[in-house]
Amino acid sequence: MLSPGTRVALFATCINDTMKPSIPIATVKLLERLGCTVVYPSKQTCCGQIMTNTGYYKDAVPTVRNYVDSFGEFDYIVGPSGSCVGSVREQHAMLARWAKDAPLEEAATAVSGRTYELTEFLVDVLGVTDVGAYFPHRVTYHPTCHSMRITKVGDRPMQLLKAVRGIDLVDLPMADQCCGFGGTFSVKNPDVSIAMASDKARHVRSTDAEYLVAGDQACLMNIGGVLHRQRSGIKTIHLAEILASTEEEVWVA
Amino acid sequence: MSPTRERLTPEPPSWLGIPPFPEAVKEALGKAEQRKNLRHATGTIRAKRVARADEVDNWEELRTAAAQIKDRVGRHLDDYLVQAEKAMTDAGVTVHWARDGKEANRIVADIAKAKGVDEVVKIKSMATQEIDLNEALEAEGIAAWETDLAELIVQLGHDLPSHILVPAIHRNRSEVREIFRTEMGTYGTPAPAGVSDNPEELTAAARTHLRDKFLRSKMAVSGGNFIIADTGTLVIVESEGNGRMCLTLPETLVSVVGIEKLLPTIEDLEVFLKLLPRSSTGERMNPYTSFWTGVTPGDGPQDLHVILLDNGRTNVLSDPVGRAALRCIRCSACLNICPVYERVGGHAYGSMYPGPIGAILGPQLRGLEEERDRALPYASTLCGACNDVCPVRIPFTDILVHLRHKVAEYKSSKHPTVEGGIMKGAGWVMSDGKHLASVQVASRAAGKLYRGKWIGPMPVPLAGRWLQARDVEAPPTETFREWWKKNREGGQK
Numbered sequence: 001m002l003s004p005g006t007r008v009a010l011f012a013t014c015i016n017d018t019m020k021p022s023i024p025i026a027t028v029k030l031l032e033r034l035g036c037t038v039v040y041p042s043k044q045t046c047c048g049q050i051m052t053n054t055g056y057y058k059d060a061v062p063t064v065r066n067y068v069d070s071f072g073e074f075d076y077i078v079g080p081s082g083s084c085v086g087s088v089r090e091q092h093a094m095l096a097r098w099a100k101d102a103p104l105e106e107a108a109t110a111v112s113g114r115t116y117e118l119t120e121f122l123v124d125v126l127g128v129t130d131v132g133a134y135f136p137h138r139v140t141y142h143p144t145c146h147s148m149r150i151t152k153v154g155d156r157p158m159q160l161l162k163a164v165r166g167i168d169l170v171d172l173p174m175a176d177q178c179c180g181f182g183g184t185f186s187v188k189n190p191d192v193s194i195a196m197a198s199d200k201a202r203h204v205r206s207t208d209a210e211y212l213v214a215g216d217q218a219c220l221m222n223i224g225g226v227l228h229r230q231r232s233g234i235k236t237i238h239l240a241e242i243l244a245s246t247e248e249e250v251w252v253a
Numbered sequence: 254m255s256p257t258r259e260r261l262t263p264e265p266p267s268w269l270g271i272p273p274f275p276e277a278v279k280e281a282l283g284k285a286e287q288r289k290n291l292r293h294a295t296g297t298i299r300a301k302r303v304a305r306a307d308e309v310d311n312w313e314e315l316r317t318a319a320a321q322i323k324d325r326v327g328r329h330l331d332d333y334l335v336q337a338e339k340a341m342t343d344a345g346v347t348v349h350w351a352r353d354g355k356e357a358n359r360i361v362a363d364i365a366k367a368k369g370v371d372e373v374v375k376i377k378s379m380a381t382q383e384i385d386l387n388e389a390l391e392a393e394g395i396a397a398w399e400t401d402l403a404e405l406i407v408q409l410g411h412d413l414p415s416h417i418l419v420p421a422i423h424r425n426r427s428e429v430r431e432i433f434r435t436e437m438g439t440y441g442t443p444a445p446a447g448v449s450d451n452p453e454e455l456t457a458a459a460r461t462h463l464r465d466k467f468l469r470s471k472m473a474v475s476g477g478n479f480i481i482a483d484t485g486t487l488v489i490v491e492s493e494g495n496g497r498m499c500l501t502l503p504e505t506l507v508s509v510v511g512i513e514k515l516l517p518t519i520e521d522l523e524v525f526l527k528l529l530p531r532s533s534t535g536e537r538m539n540p541y542t543s544f545w546t547g548v549t550p551g552d553g554p555q556d557l558h559v560i561l562l563d564n565g566r567t568n569v570l571s572d573p574v575g576r577a578a579l580r581c582i583r584c585s586a587c588l589n590i591c592p593v594y595e596r597v598g599g600h601a602y603g604s605m606y607p608g609p610i611g612a613i614l615g616p617q618l619r620g621l622e623e624e625r626d627r628a629l630p631y632a633s634t635l636c637g638a639c640n641d642v643c644p645v646r647i648p649f650t651d652i653l654v655h656l657r658h659k660v661a662e663y664k665s666s667k668h669p670t671v672e673g674g675i676m677k678g679a680g681w682v683m684s685d686g687k688h689l690a691s692v693q694v695a696s697r698a699a700g701k702l703y704r705g706k707w708i709g710p711m712p713v714p715l716a717g718r719w720l721q722a723r724d725v726e727a728p729p730t731e732t733f734r735e736w737w738k739k740n741r742e743g744g745q746k
Contacts, residue, residue: 045685192596
């Protein structure tokens with residue numbers, strides 16, 4: 001357990017910062033409620049995954065450098081995204097090595113070792129699974145591939161969700177199968193991507209849930225996009241938003 | 254081959270006619286019956302694999318051991334190959350070396366001709382698929398008959414295999430009945446009149462059809478699952494027993510084996526015989542495992558040839574990241590778990606190695622000159638499910654990303670591309686928070702325009718593809734960056 005007022009640097013991620021600020025806002029409120037002092041280094045941008053995973057290493061290296069510059073001084077860096085945190089941990093050192101920049105590789109390895117996905121930070125570092133949240137809705141959880149297999153968050157999100165008061169948590173069929181987003185996959189192979197997203201949306205609908213929750217906004221945007229097109233009425237919500245929700249202030253997505 | 258000469262074996266379609274993956278999938282996705290077959294088949298075998306892996310206490314250690322053994326073979330491949338050649342030669346095997354498919358095919362044809370043979374029976378083999386041996390033999394006037402049930406279905410159906418282990422996974426039994434009914438008689442014993450689509454009847458028809466081929470053939474062709482370097486033992490693993498017929502009846506056996514298939518000692522085999530059947534068919538042990546250490550008078554083939562095939566493998570070995578693909582033992586666990594494969598099947602990958610392993614092996618063996626091969630590293634969402642099931646721990650997603658980098662380099666070395674421009678722009682935007690903030694001015698403007706609305710289909714490049722099936726929430730009117738400035742800035746950094 002950390003001492004009260006520990007400085008935690010928020011890695012908001014570019015997609016959340018630009019497209020879905022409610023997620024980093026929820027993360028800030030949650031961490032502050034749990035006694036952390038949250039810092040937001042404004043130099044930060046992105047994990048570089050879009051460039052890296054499309055094959056453009058040269059264009060991804062500046063993001064590694066910028067990440068190290070932005071977060072190098074912090075002991076705890078927390079991001080509400082399994083995918084982005086996974087990219088920092090699995091790809092930053094590789095990119096620096098590719099660029100033959102040994103000091104950057106060393107720094108990237110060190111900083112990525114201090115980078116946590118939100119639920120890892122809550123459960124492993126803060127030592128809490130009951131964050132005092134309240135969310136009176138029927139919810140189904142999609143584990144997301146990168147949270148599950150790259151960042152390996154395990155059952156931490158479920159531990160946290162189960163402790164939420166008022167929640168009606170239902171299992172998602174075929175939960176561990178990919179939703180078909182895959183970054184540029186959804187643009188390069190739109191037909192397969194749509195087939196996968198449609199199947200995922202069908203499974204979500206079968207649960208009769210009001211909300212689909214996950215730890216990665218990109219996947220929620222993909223599945224939520226289909227659910228909205230189908231006028232299913234099912235909303236998507238990020239895990240941080242449910243955990244930030246309290247009896248005093250129920251989160252509205 | 255002159256076009257007027259009558260073919261000996263059913264003419265297959267060509268892999269070369271298949272367009273690059275993003276195009277090829279369109280047809281596959283439209284086949285409702287095939288998608289149902291694939292979903293059912295992969296779903297069943299996935300569950301079996303999990304059950305059989307769970308039974309083994311040290312499964313994860315076994316996977317690590319397998320990866321390490323295979324990597325050791327790769328590191329000392331030159332030594333192991335020389336050792337294996339000597340051991341096999343000492344045991345009475347004729348060892349041949351083939352740099353590519355053309356050389357290997359030539360060797361097989363020459364052996365057949367020297368024996369005066371005009372037909373061979375075949376054990377299911379990926380190596381011979383890889384080099385298109387059947388078509389090369391056909392061109393030489395030698396008929397090559399597939400004896401594995403699924404390969405027989407594919408061959409008689411003038412079809413291409415769509416799965417490593419279950420080549421006819423895309424066919425259902427009524428289609429199989431139709432193929433047997435119309436084709437068997439042209440190439441040998443016909444299917445019984447009135448054969449139904451009952452699997453037992455179909456299997457019986459195949460058995461009868463194959464029997465005269467087994468009894469007649471003087472020569473068999475196989476691949477090889479493993480070669481033990483220090484004893485020169487060839488190991489062939491199969492499920493049906495047809496392989497064993499090929500291995501024991503004909504006088505001559507020719508095995509085409511990739512040079513990466515070596516294992517140092519017989520002890521190493523234990524690891525793989527536990528991992529392979531559980532990962533591939535979800536069985537504890539495969540029904541037939543044959544070991545041939547040279548030639549034994551009066552038992553099995555009396556003339557045994559092993560062709561050690563490179564065909565691009567040394568190029569793969571020279572790539573420090575990509576070489577892990579050579580660990581592959583062709584179990585197809587990665588195909589069965591892959592959500593992309595599950596929906597499109599094998600043909601869309603345009604090669605005999607489909608699925609995740611095809612996406613990393615094909616472009617490495619063949620190079621990146623063809624658009625078809627440049628598309629394959631992108632035929633994955635990088636979901637990582639293949640990493641987790643691979644019995645030899647091939648880091649699929651790392652290799653896919655690595656190959657994407659090679660493709661991007663290849664493309665930008667020719668001429669500047671739109672994608673390259675976008676990525677360069679993104680690289681600049683993401684190099685500093687100030688740059689990102691300046692770009693967010695545009696997203697906020699769009700947010701104000703669409704205020705709280707969802708954006709539907711739009712005829713715009715790239716995003717239009719995305720929006721054909723999905724809506725997108727309009728961007729917010731305030732970014733997080735601004736929220737922070739307004740609500741938290743001051744006391745802190």
